[in-house]
Amino acid sequence: LDLFICERIPKLSRSRVQKLISQGNVFVNNQKKSKSHFVKRGDDIEVNIPPLLKLEAKPEDIKINIIYEDEDIIVLSKPAGIVVHPSPGHPAKTIVNALLFHTKFLSDIGGVLRPGIVHRLDKQTSGLMIVAKNDDAHKNLSQQFKKKSVKKIYLALVHGRIEEDEGKIDAPIGRSRRNRKKMSVIPEGRESVTEFEVLKRFNNFTLIKVRPITGRTHQIRVHLSYIGKPVVGDVQYRKRRRIEDYLKLKRHFLHASKLDFKHPRDGKEMSFEDKLPEELKNSLNMLENKNIDF
Template sequence: MDEYTLCVTSDKADQRLDTFLAESFEQWTRSHIQNLIKNGNITVNGQHIKSGYKLKDGDIIKVEVPELRPIDIQPEDIPLNILYEDEDIIVINKPQGMVVHPAAGNYSATLVNALLAHCKDLSGINGEIRPGIVHRIDKDTSGVLVVAKNDMAHVALAQQIKEKTAIRKYVALLEGDIKEDTGVINAPIARHPTDRKKMAVVSGGRSAVTHFKVLERFGRYTLIEARLETGRTHQIRVHMAYIGHPVVGDPVYGYRKQAFALKGQLLHAQYLGFVHPRTGRYMEFCAPLPDYFVDIIDKLRQMQ
């Protein structure tokens, strides 16, 4: 069992416990932290408390992380679109509809299942459920992501994401006509206050910054490039809905009535740039837009 002790400083006073821990342990998901709290593995001044506890200056937080119970995640022979691979990393172009890692209700046909069949080794930092997974993209978002084959690579890549030196660019088709050619959305994101399955812009949430520029306008729709400065859950989808231009086809944050027959949002992780963890060489990868995305753009151009 791993144990950690943290002391709350004055600049963190009044922050929620789960928010503080999410910032302190960026490799953990918010749900993992909340489960640790719920199961009594986290105390404040020796007392068991709730996730929403407001911290005070000088509070002593103790975290006990139990050993992972074995979970039977099976390798599956699922084809992968591999953009690059070496002894340390593997870069994948993930298709729409594929879940990145196993979770409740999705213990098979995930990217992790496919990776376990393809690779003998993956980093163990994120445990048995998410081996090698440094960053994620949503099930119905397509595009490029990097997976770590060992802990050295995982730590180095995660640090680049944390320090905002890794470059992640997406292409999205949005509802409506965005008037500005470029813009920055700086709005904190947290769990939706009433719908816990959704994220939302919430005062006191985690810092979230998205840069965007318009690539093409189609009257009722706008094609943009979005660059992530931070990487919050559903960040682009939440931010675009927040400014009144949700991603086309988004079943959670978008319009109920859709003009196109889509299986998910038109959001694609097109570009990823980072420094290789072993060689120190800057590398960049670009995943072409999937055919269904290109077809819709072509139709919109023809209607102009």
């Protein structure tokens, strides 16, 4: 039943449909059914979609690591485990809530839930982010991202040994047909290009430097999974957890370590670096000391 509804109402995620069913908002022939109910020809299916609660971003006293700030921009180091802006699943305790507490000056272009947000990092990805403090800065930075002139470098630990020293993944990415919350490589997807360079090889793992040329949702994670080298700790694009449990890793090993762009006011070249968080350093140390093979 849930799959049938997802196919007919693609704007709803499968988890949202399952929640509607469990809350009694879906009827088959005027009767409530489970998500596993088999739909038959001639069934009358009614789906009631209650309005979502109105979200509002409020200032919250959350500590954030600001690396640089002036009248136009903020460069911060985002920790893993926190989302960038409020959403139905994460209405508070986001980077935006922390920014609103830190300053009254944020661009309005992103709307009330995304003030100042020019680009995003996934919840379990750590590292560098740029924030715009006014609309002119936001427009300028957005253009730089659009023109692919912003250089973003990530560090990732992946499963498997990558034998070539460097490479490029050029494969279109779009919304997964099976799970609307996931992205995947599909023929009708948008152009997506990722470059990588090997930094160190372990028994069955590789530490790489990654540069996404385009900026699709989950791009690095999807591309690395696509070539059979998924990011360690990425439970969304890789099921097995044995090595993550051993390393006591409660996040995926992906860190935005370097960010180069031009200052939106005067065009000055700006470059920032962010070291690996301690939990990722500890994981590397364990691999080096034990030389584990999973």
